[in-house]
Every structure is written in structure tokens, then in C-alpha cells.
Amino acid sequence: MEHSYLSSTLKQFEYYKSLGDKTMDQLSFKELQHEFVEDSNSIAIIVKHIVGNMLSRWTNFLIEDGEKAWRHRDSEFEDTFQTKEELKQYWNKGWACLFDAIRPLSHSNLEQIIYIRNQGHTVTEAINRQLAHYSYHIGQLVFLGKLLKGKDWMSLSIPKGKSSTYNQEKFSKEKGRRHFTDDL
Template identity: 80%
Template sequence: MNTSYLSSIKKQFEYYKSLGEKTFHQLSIEEVKQEFVEDSNSISIIVKHIVGNMLSRWTNFLTEDGEKEWRHRDDEFKDIFQTKEELLDYWNKGWICLFDAITTLTEEDLERIIYIRNQGHTVTEAINRQLAHYSYHIGQIVFLGKLLKGKDWVSLSIPKGTSNTYNLEKFSKEKARRHFTDDL
């Protein structure tokens, strides 16, 4: 079960990373930086926050508190990106940190206790916490991207009106154990 969990969780993180990247691909730097109302978070600010969290949580994941002294969370809500390349480089820095930590984990690590702001979590609980946090924010990124592009948005899931076709294709295959992201 635990080996299955580790491979599945890695695929889940890869999936959410890809949703963010497919959104960025559709947007200009101006759109990525756009705030809808004063003091709301643009996509670029959400990216900065996610990456700040990733670097803090996943650096020395098993041996240090997940809230690092060097993290300045309030600064994550100040936009610094001038180009999409800068934003994507920063985005990738966070994901590299996460995947480097995840790939070193073993089944035996999953019940170890780690701390986030002195609150103990099993490694499994900490991973689940971060997956939920990142998927929450990546959902915001996708939604903002869809609002920005309007009718020009390219759907990242099953487009409206195509569920029957999608299901016919899925049910035309033999039953087999596979991850839902294998076909993406």
C-alpha cells in the first residue's frame, strides 16, 4: 500500500504542476500579473506564495520544521516577476525542491513525525496537507486563467458537451489498474 501511495502522490503533484503550466502557456505576462480587484492575488502572486511554501516545507523535509526561519511569507504577496520566464524559473525551483524530497522517501518514512510550526504530522499527513494546499491554489490559477481568456480558454479537463464522447472512449478500453493521469 505505501509504495502505491508514494508513486500515486508523485503523479498527483505532477498533475497539478501540469495544470498550472497549461494555464501559464495560455497567458501573457500582463495577464499573469493582473489583479481583478485591488489587493487581490494575481496568478504571479499565487505562484510566488506556492513556491515560497514549497521551498520552506520541502527543504530538509524530514529533519527541520517546515516553516523555516528564512521564509518571509508576507513578501510572497508582492509581485516581483518581470517576464514569464522568471515566473516559470521560480515555479520550477519550487517543484524541483518538492520532487527531490518526495523521491527520497521510503515506506518506512511515512509514519515518521515531522513538524510544521511545531505541529507534529506523520509524513503522510504532511504530504496530504501540501497536496491539498497546492491544489487549492492551482485551482485558483486555473480559474483566473479561464476568466482572463474567456471564450479563448482551452479547457484543461473534459470540455462542456463532450462527457459522453469521453466516457465512450474510456469504457472502450479493458478494465485495468492505472492512474487517471496516465492518459494525459
């Protein structure tokens, strides 16, 4: 784990970012703002929440509490985006903050204690916490995207009925150590 945890984590975060990117690319701005029922979260609102969390957690990651005084979490659930481009810029800003915080880390940082709302976490625990949180919400994004596009949805994983073809292609390759995202 000493040499693979951080690189594997980065690849996982990159993978989940790509799922969000590919979902948003398939949708219009109006679709991104669509709420299925009153008081539910649209994709735009979920994006705003994810990014608000990212900016708070990853800014000065090793030296400041991850819940910043300047974060206004409740306002993350109000859609204020004016364009799809603005939404995507905000999305990319959050991911840049995350990647800028994780890329310089080394194995020696992993047991360091950082705080989120005064609760101590090792760096490893904090990374795992955020990876689980973002994958949870990005799964929501993808699901909402599928609902919005219906039969026009372009699958982001193995399409229904294509598992055998996918497995045949994978098993045709020589065994080797690689990350599942390397072929995406």
C-alpha cells in the same frame, strides 16, 4: 497502500504542476500579473506564494521544521517578477524542491514525525496537507486563467458538452488498474 501511496502522490503532484504549466502557457505576462480587484491575488502572486511554501516545506523535509526562519511569507504576496520566464523558473524551482524531497522517500518514512511550526505531522499527513494546499491554489490559477482567456481558453479537463465522447473513449478500453493521469 504500502506500495501505492508515494507513487500515487507523486502522480497527483505532477498532475497539479501540469495544470499550472498549461494555464501559464496560455497567458501573457501581463495576464499573469492581472488582479481582478484591488488587493486580490494575481496568478503571479499565487505562484510566488506556492513556491515560497514549497521551498520552506520541502527543504530538508525530514530534519527541519517546515516553516523556515528564512521564509518571509508576507513578501510572497508582492509581485516582484520582471518577466514570464522568471516566474516560470521560480515555479519550476519550487516543484524541483518538492520532487527532490518526495522521490527518495520510502514506505518506512511515512509514519516518521516531522514538524511544521512546531506541530508534529506524520510524513503522510504532511504530504496530504501540502497536496491539498497546492491543489487549492492551482484551482485558483486555472479559474483565473479561464476568466482571463474567456472563449479563447483551452480546456484542461473534459470540455463542456464532451462528457459522452470522453466516457465512450474510456469505456472502450479494457478494465485495468491505472492512474487517471496516465492518459494525459
